[in-house]
Amino acid sequence: MTDSCDLVVRTPETQDExxxxxxxxxxxxxxxxxxxxxxxKDAREHDTWHRAVFCGDRMAGVARMQMNTVDEAQxxxxxxxxxxxxMGFGRMLVQSLEEVAREQGAERVMxxxxxxxxxxxxVLGYRVVSDSYLLFDKIQHYLMQKEFY
Numbered sequence: 848m849t850d851s852c853d854l855v856v857r858t859p860e861t862q863d864e865x866x867x868x869x870x871x872x873x874x875x876x877x878x879x880x881x882x883x884x885x886x887x888k889d890a891r892e893h894d895t896w897h898r899a900v901f902c903g904d905r906m907a908g909v910a911r912m913q914m915n916t917v918d919e920a921q922x923x924x925x926x927x928x929x930x931x932x933x934m935g936f937g938r939m940l941v942q943s944l945e946e947v948a949r950e951q952g953a954e955r956v957m958x959x960x961x962x963x964x965x966x967x968x969x970v971l972g973y974r975v976v977s978d979s980y981l982l983f984d985k986i987q988h989y990l991m992q993k994e995f996y
Contacts, residue, residue, distance in 0.1 A: 852903035854936075856943045859899050867906045868899050875926035880986075887924065896947045900927075900936045907931035912944040915957075920948035922958040941971055945993075954995055959988040 859868045872887040895913040899906050908927035915921050922944050927937045948956050959979045960968050969975075972993050979988040 852905070853901075854939070855901045856898055856939050857901070858897050864899065864906070868897065868909050871906055871909050871928060872924050872926050875928070876924065895923075896944065898940050898943045900931075900939050902931065902936075907934075908936045908940050910940040910944055912947055912956075914948075914951055914953065917952060918954040920944075920951065920953040920956045922956060925958075925964075937967060938971060941968075945995075949995060955992055956995075957990065957992045960991050962987045962989065965989055965991070 859865045869887055873882075873884050877883075877886045891913050892911075895911050897911050898909070900908045906928070908925075908931060910925040911923050913921050913923065922941065925937065925940065927940075945956055956973075957976075958968065958973070960973075965975060968991050973991040974993070976990040976992050979990040
């Protein structure tokens, strides 16, 4: 798939791209648990950094980064469309947001990973700090962190 499309990681720009960005977040992270559209957003959407990976004109994945403190960034709402998983798009999103975190002065990035994504983040240099929370009373999350040295 990656051989047949131009890959770009960037912030969505047009109203259509933003609609697809939030649509993918909802479809992957909320719809399977019968959560309403709109539940994929929170109050910090406007003071955060957003990234989408495009395969040609198709949006393959999305993620967001926020600064929690002057030295701690957090990646949230990471979602890769099923047809694009295992192709390196998630890695591209994380690396792009880590670059932004460094530019903003972060010394570390933390995130809450679903149990089935822990291995993915470990490969990228994150470590499990602790159990985090149980989303929708079904999905165990783990607090993970990566230090910049």
